[in-house]
Amino acid sequence: MPITFKELSHEYNLGTPFAYLALDHVSLAIPEGKVTAIIGETGSGKTTLVQHLNALLLPTGGELEVAGRTISSNEKPKHLKALRKDVGLVFQFPEYQLFEETIIKDVCFGPKNFGVDEETAVQLAEKYLRIVGIDESDFHKSPFDLSGGQKRRVAIAGILAMDPQVLVLDEPTAGLDPQGAKEMMQLFSRLNKEYGKTVLIVTHDMEHVLHYCDEVIVVADGHIREQCEVHEFFRSVELLKELKINPPAVIRLREELREKGFQIPDDMIDVEQLIDAVASEVKGHE
Amino acid sequence: MAKIQVCDISFSYDKETNAVEHVSFQIEAGSYTTIIGHNGSGKSTIAKLLIDLLEKDSGSIIVDGMELNDENIYTIRDKIGIVFQNPDNQFIGATVADDIAFGLENHQVASEAMEQIIQTYAKRVNMSRYLLSEPTHLSGGQKQRVAIAGVLAMAPQIMIFDEATSMLDPQGKAEINEMIQSIHRETGMTIISITHDIEEVSHSDHVIVMDQGHIVMDGKPEDILLREKELVALKLDIPFALKFTKGLQRKGISCRLCTTMEGAVEEVCRLHSKN
């Protein structure tokens, strides 16, 4: 079942002079089993949006259906904890949530909070540490001895070990080097394809959107500005301009060449296809 | 003579593995140098060694003709301004004006003279409207601009940007990159930028590539960026323009290899019109 927002609003500091409407009657259906990118400028409401998915924030109006539950403004906190097991939310710079003596203990912390017994928790932890690419020999080391990128993997394993159906990541590649970021995105892609997780990624990086995501949701000023498939999204350059988005390199080159009179279709998003198209056009003149 | 001469410096954090090992390089006065390498390759360590926030274990550093030693640390620090990665952790003052004033206070600039200097540099980074704003009300990009103003106000000869854009959103990144370029253009100051942005590298005068504490490549970007195999082996990004022009060559088109987007467009248009 898809994740459905129905006329959901969220207002911070409700009833005070500092009240601020961050989400304004948002209706949205996020498909299951896909990788969906959530993009938008800083302060557009994307973080507020994703924090509703595991009920860290409750709507101040409207409702949300996720993982078989309905969340509305008067939902009792008792039912919320179980939801947090089904929807894993990875915060920005998640390495700052590590606290245990060893890596394995830290990853076990989440599942154990949800009542998983010690043995199963360790099994889950080992499984997901392997998936995120941590060496078995490191499992009993302190997480604080790892490099920044490794710490982040451990933190993500800590959420995965809760075995959520839905994985939500808030700017998971911020501060990583390009190679680290690429490996991270490949990991999410794998979690989606091999393990069937529904993945939502809040990101600013259009290269990642192009190469690793299926769908795009654009949030602007507390509204959903656009929702479509990735190849559709990079087709309309006008929209990208309007949203002040710097398109991926391949789209930038495609557009520049189109302006110079090259006959390149506007739905081309693959570099090899672009090379073929340009090559045949140049050769055609020979 | 070169502005900065680094001669065979080594440094280790834990006395076991060297974070920087036998590193030597030169930076010319007025040049724009980029230093690249994956996280943990030692590039930020180099920046800290240059201003003696970390003390080298061996080797020598000569800045503006002066060899760095215990006596002249402060003189050398005055010549080099540095903007760090985290916008929050380098905002010292309570407001924008106070933060720009911080360095001036250290330099014992007279109180009466400060207002003028603060206004000049706030204007330089387009933050005049925010002089009385507190950091919690500013975006990451705005905070970095304040940090740049704070450094510029101290009139350094060399500016180092230590991954100054890596924690910013695309808009902030673009703002800061544009600012670095314009500072270089207008002041002719020596700029060193530690970065992951291959586009920025292609617009610099000089690039140094680091890996595991060593310098593995050092030269002009238009030469270095063509060394695709080595860059791939170092797990670094390849300029998109290079991927594209390489692809055209594979298709049997005799085109020149390009490292910048503008170059690639120009080259393709040239081929197109020639035929």
Next chain:
Amino acid sequence: MNNFALGKYMPLDSIIHRMDPRAKIGAMLLLMVAIFIPAGYIGYAVIAVLIITAVFLSKLRLNFIWRSVKPMMFMLLFLWIINVLVLRTGYVMFTVFGFKVYSDAIFQTLFIIIRLLLMIIVTTILTATTKPLELTLGIEDLLTPFKVIHVPAHEIAMMISIALRFIPTLIEETNRIIKAQTSRGVDLDEGTLKEKLMAILALIVPLFVSAFQRAEELANAMEARGYIPNRPRTRYKQLEMTFKDYVLLLLSTLILILNICIWKGFI
């Protein structure tokens, strides 16, 4: 947090806001001493007149003053009840259910309560009309004479202002860590003692790790911008005493002298 008024700065524009923080701190200290002098109702009345005038001039709303006093009200009431039960001197004022209430219990406690209230209101006026940074500058200046006996006035002021600067950042960080750990199933409200301890650990450890990192980066940034501890620095923000500041100090001094005179029986 929003209901807590004691110690909170109110960004208004008033003559009191514009006064020199040194004068305000000085006046507060003088008035504090005056409040402690047992000068009877007349003495308190004089202080109260000055304070009420100051509240009026500061444009602070009475509701704000009330909110800063309110948390103390329960304590003051409690004090009164205890004193009524314990103090059994003076004359019997009235009898409640056969329990004799003595005059000293009523009046002595009333004095204490008036003193405490006046002190709270004086402090509230100072903190509500003076930016934390200005307070720091004021404290620095007032401490400067004590440099002779090796009080590091400037370093103290620097520490206070950095602490003030980072309080909002750390609050934000704490909220983020709470949310991140809540997402990992931490429940701060329920669970056994052991679970609660773990939950607290899960918040404290990350907060400390990041605070230490911030401290290190901040120290680097300060050094890189030429900060050398114990070296003389100039100061951007200069404080300047004007006529109104001297008037405030003069009034406060006069009140103090008046109260001493009443106390010693000169008047």
